[in-house]
Amino acid sequence: MVEYQDILNEIHDTLSKVKNTGEVANYIPELAKVDKNHLGIHLQLITGENFAMGDSQEKFSIQSISKVLSLAKAFQLIGTSLWGRVDVEPSGNPFNHLSLLELENGIPRNPLINAGAIVIADVLLSNLKNPKEDFLNFVRELSHDDSIEYNNAIAESERVTGFNNYAAANLLKSFGNLHNEVEDVLDFYFHQCSIMMNCQQLTNAFFVFANKGKCLKNIRHLSANKVKRINAIMLTCGFYDEAGEFAFEVGLPGKSGVGGGIVALLPHCYTIATWAPALNPQGNSYLGMKALEHFTTKTDLSIF
Numbered sequence: 081m082v083e084y085q086d087i088l089n090e091i092h093d094t095l096s097k098v099k100n101t102g103e104v105a106n107y108i109p110e111l112a113k114v115d116k117n118h119l120g121i122h123l124q125l126i127t128g129e130n131f132a133m134g135d136s137q138e139k140f141s142i143q144s145i146s147k148v149l150s151l152a153k154a155f156q157l158i159g160t161s162l163w164g165r166v167d168v169e170p171s172g173n174p175f176n177h178l179s180l181l182e183l184e185n186g187i188p189r190n191p192l193i194n195a196g197a198i199v200i201a202d203v204l205l206s207n208l209k210n211p212k213e214d215f216l217n218f219v220r221e222l223s224h225d226d227s228i229e230y231n232n233a234i235a236e237s238e239r240v241t242g243f244n245n246y247a248a249a250n251l252l253k254s255f256g257n258l259h260n261e262v263e264d265v266l267d268f269y270f271h272q273c274s275i276m277m278n279c280q281q282l283t284n285a286f287f288v289f290a291n292k293g294k295c296l297k298n299i300r301h302l303s304a305n306k307v308k309r310i311n312a313i314m315l316t317c318g319f320y321d322e323a324g325e326f327a328f329e330v331g332l333p334g335k336s337g338v339g340g341g342i343v344a345l346l347p348h349c350y351t352i353a354t355w356a357p358a359l360n361p362q363g364n365s366y367l368g369m370k371a372l373e374h375f376t377t378k379t380d381l382s383i384f
């Protein structure tokens with residue numbers, strides 16, 4: 081029997097002695113206000129048991145973690161026709177890289193880099209009646225939690241400094257791969273990134289990817305086939321130019337966000353979320369990566 085709580089406590093002790101060389105994201109001014117010394121972990125087993133450590137109940141902005149949830153909704157809505165507008169190859173580049181997009185005629189490398197997520201946002205705008213409301217409801221349904229909300233101050237903070245994302249959206253528009261107006265698509269995108277969740281809520285929302293498409297309450301939201309594809313995209317593209325490093329160190333499909341969150345999962349076994357706001361130079365949580373490396377090494381529970 082694995083002593084999960086002991087392992088989480090050990091990780092906390094080990095990491096509290098590590099010099100945290102990361103920095104909080106400051107290109108979105110609202111995110112720069114967060115204290116970099118938080119550390120939380122929540123573990124949700126497929127059997128229903130839960131284990132937690134540190135600041136696992138504090139909410140933070142999920143940022144790019146939302147890209148997996150928007151992808152799931154878009155895939156649920158329009159199926160495989162999605163792959164005509166966005167590819168499924170790792171980019172090997174930072175999340176906001178632009179030049180590949182021009183070279184590859186406005187087809188983003190994958191749905192988890194910014195340009196890809198902006199195309200997904202466009203798909204949702206075209207296929208949902210009340211896009212922001214409907215998407216938030218989808219996230220709430222997956223998590224079984226109606227308290228989940230957008231953070232308008234963070235969305236606005238990102239909008240006024242979002243020059244790179246405006247560039248990506250305009251490039252996509254020039255190639256005909258954005259059907260709605262740039263301003264409307266980005267308004268949706270900035271809001272999805274602003275969603276506030278804690279580690280436990282993230283493990284609940286991602287349960288569907290560990291459980292062949294069924295959520296914690298055993299309701300089917302996605303087919304097992306779609307979940308297989310989404311997990312493959314998380315494994316190969318979830319950490320941008322550090323996807324190889326995350327597979328090597330941790331060995332799980334997962335997704336990070338510049339709010340300092342990471343969520344990862346072992347199919348048929350567990351979901352786990354970490355929050356530690358200081359980021360490494362690739363934009364992934366410095367201590368979160370270390371915590372997950374310790375966890376899969378100590379438990380010997382990774383996909384490999």
Ligand SMILES: NC(=O)CC[C@H](N)C(=O)O
Nearest residue numbers: 143144175194273337338
């Ligand atoms: N990696 C991230 O979390 C980036 C998301 C952020 N909202 C951006 O578009 O820059």
